Amino acid sequence: MRRAHPAPPAERLRRIAAAADLFATGTVAGLTVPDYCHLVSRVGGVPITEVSSAVERIAERLRSLAAGLDQARPAGAVTDWRDPLTRGAGRAVHTRRGDVFAVHAAGNHPGTHSLWPEALALGFRVAVRPSRREPFTPHRLVTALRTAGFGNDEITLLPTDHAGADNVLRGADLGLVYGGEDVVRKYGADPTVLLQGPGRSKILVTADVDWRDHLDTLVDSVAGRGGTGCVNTTAILVEGDPTPLCEALAERFAALPSLPPDHPKAVLPVQPASGARAIADYVSRRAAGTRAWLGADTVADELGDGSAVLRPSVHQLDRADAPQLGTELPFPCVWVAPWRPEEGITPLRDTLVLTALTTQEPVLDALLADPTIANLYVGDHPTHWMRPGLPHDGYLSDFLMRTKTVVRD
The missing domain is CATH 3.40.309.10 (Aldehyde Dehydrogenase; Chain A, domain 2)
Incomplete structure (x- = not known):
C-alpha cells in the first residue's frame, strides 16, 4: 500500500461516485441490494428499513464528496503546488499527513462507513478492519470501490482479531478507531489515532x-x-x-x-x-x-x-x-x-x-x-440529523491533512 501511487484527484472522485452507484443499486459480490439489506438486518439486528435508508445516505455522501472536501479545506488553501496561485506571493497547499490510513470499523450501524472513503478521495491508501458484528457493509463498499477502479493496494479489507487489528493500526500512518470507553483509554493519548467513542x-x-x-x-x-x-x-x-x-x-x-x-x-x-x-x-x-x-x-x-x-x-x-x-x-x-x-x-x-x-x-x-x-x-432538529458536507465530529480532513506554504517563481 505504501508503494502504490494514487490516481489523480478527479479520477479518484470519479471512481468513488461510480462505486456509490454500484453500492446502492448493483449486485456486489453476488448480493443484490435487497439481499445485502436482509443479511445486515438479520445478523446485525438493525431494522431493515433503516439499513435501506442507510444505503441511500452512504451513496449520497460518496457522490457529493467533492463538494464536501471543498467545504472542509481551509479557504486560503489550494490542492496542488502547480496551482498558479502558488506563484509570486505564495499560497497554502493542502497536503496529506501520511500515505496509509487504517480504519477499525464500527458494527452498530451501516452509516458509519460513509466517513472513511473521504481518505481515499484525498489520496490515502485505506485498510479497513471490519467489525465482527457486521462485516457486510465494508465488504460491499470495498468490493464496489475495487470494481470501480481502485487497486487492492489502494483499498483493502483486513478481517482479523484484536491483536491483528492493533498490528494494522501500528502499520499505518494514521488511524480511525470506533469503540467505547475501553478504546478511549487504549488510544486516547495517541496523536496518530482519531477516536470515535461514545457520543453521549x-x-x-x-x-x-x-x-x-x-x-x-x-x-x-x-x-x-x-x-x-x-x-x-x-x-x-x-x-x-x-x-x-x-x-x-x-x-x-x-x-x-x-x-x-x-x-x-x-x-x-x-x-x-x-x-x-x-x-x-x-x-x-x-x-x-x-x-x-x-x-x-x-x-x-x-x-x-x-x-x-x-x-x-x-x-x-x-x-x-x-x-x-x-x-x-x-x-x-x-x-x-x-x-x-x-x-x-x-x-x-x-x-x-x-x-x-x-x-x-x-x-x-x-x-x-x-x-x-x-x-x-x-430548535426542532433531532440529534441524529446529518447532511453531506457538514462535519460529524469535526471534518475528517482536519485530522488527515495539513497546510504547507508553497511559493515559487
Missing part, C-alpha cells in the same frame, strides 16, 4: 420552550434510526419538573412494536437473547436509585428464536449531575434530569450533538463556545 448526545429544554411542541423530535432523537448510534440522544435535561416529559416519552415508546429486524415495520434493534439479557442486567444495576418509567425488566423482549428486541428504557433522575447521564447503550435508552440555569452548561458537556430547545441566546453562546460540545442544533 443530549437535549436541553429550557422553561421558555414547551417540550410538548417538540415531542416528536424528542422521541425521534432517542429512538430514530434504530436508536443505536452515537448521535442518538442519551440524556434530556429539562428546566423544571421532568416528570410529565418522562410520562409522555414512556407512553410513546411503549407503543413501539417488538418485531424481527427484517420485518418491514421493525423500528427497534435486535440482539441475541443472551446479549440482550446482559444489557438489561447492566441497565438494572446502573439505574439503581432512579425512577424507572420503562425499566430494565422490559428491555429484553425475547422473540422465541434465540433473539430479543431491545426495547426503549426511560429513567428519571433527581439532579443534573447524576452519574447515569453519561451512560450510553446500544439501544434507545434515555436518562431525563432536571436542570437549573444556575448550574450552567457543565451537565451538558462531553457531547457529540446537543439539540437546544431554547430561545436564550446567552445559553446558546455558552454551548457553542464549549470545546467539549462537538455540534449544536438549535
Whole structure:
C-alpha cells in the first residue's frame, strides 16, 4: 500500500461516485441490494428499513464528496503546488499527513462507513478492519470501490482479531478507531489515532420552550434510526419538573412494536437473547436509585428464536449531575434530569450533538463556545440529523491533512 501511487484527484472522485452507484443499486459480490439489506438486518439486528435508508445516505455522501472536501479545506488553501496561485506571493497547499490510513470499523450501524472513503478521495491508501458484528457493509463498499477502479493496494479489507487489528493500526500512518470507553483509554493519548467513542448526545429544554411542541423530535432523537448510534440522544435535561416529559416519552415508546429486524415495520434493534439479557442486567444495576418509567425488566423482549428486541428504557433522575447521564447503550435508552440555569452548561458537556430547545441566546453562546460540545442544533432538529458536507465530529480532513506554504517563481 505504501508503494502504490494514487490516481489523480478527479479520477479518484470519479471512481468513488461510480462505486456509490454500484453500492446502492448493483449486485456486489453476488448480493443484490435487497439481499445485502436482509443479511445486515438479520445478523446485525438493525431494522431493515433503516439499513435501506442507510444505503441511500452512504451513496449520497460518496457522490457529493467533492463538494464536501471543498467545504472542509481551509479557504486560503489550494490542492496542488502547480496551482498558479502558488506563484509570486505564495499560497497554502493542502497536503496529506501520511500515505496509509487504517480504519477499525464500527458494527452498530451501516452509516458509519460513509466517513472513511473521504481518505481515499484525498489520496490515502485505506485498510479497513471490519467489525465482527457486521462485516457486510465494508465488504460491499470495498468490493464496489475495487470494481470501480481502485487497486487492492489502494483499498483493502483486513478481517482479523484484536491483536491483528492493533498490528494494522501500528502499520499505518494514521488511524480511525470506533469503540467505547475501553478504546478511549487504549488510544486516547495517541496523536496518530482519531477516536470515535461514545457520543453521549443530549437535549436541553429550557422553561421558555414547551417540550410538548417538540415531542416528536424528542422521541425521534432517542429512538430514530434504530436508536443505536452515537448521535442518538442519551440524556434530556429539562428546566423544571421532568416528570410529565418522562410520562409522555414512556407512553410513546411503549407503543413501539417488538418485531424481527427484517420485518418491514421493525423500528427497534435486535440482539441475541443472551446479549440482550446482559444489557438489561447492566441497565438494572446502573439505574439503581432512579425512577424507572420503562425499566430494565422490559428491555429484553425475547422473540422465541434465540433473539430479543431491545426495547426503549426511560429513567428519571433527581439532579443534573447524576452519574447515569453519561451512560450510553446500544439501544434507545434515555436518562431525563432536571436542570437549573444556575448550574450552567457543565451537565451538558462531553457531547457529540446537543439539540437546544431554547430561545436564550446567552445559553446558546455558552454551548457553542464549549470545546467539549462537538455540534449544536438549535430548535426542532433531532440529534441524529446529518447532511453531506457538514462535519460529524469535526471534518475528517482536519485530522488527515495539513497546510504547507508553497511559493515559487
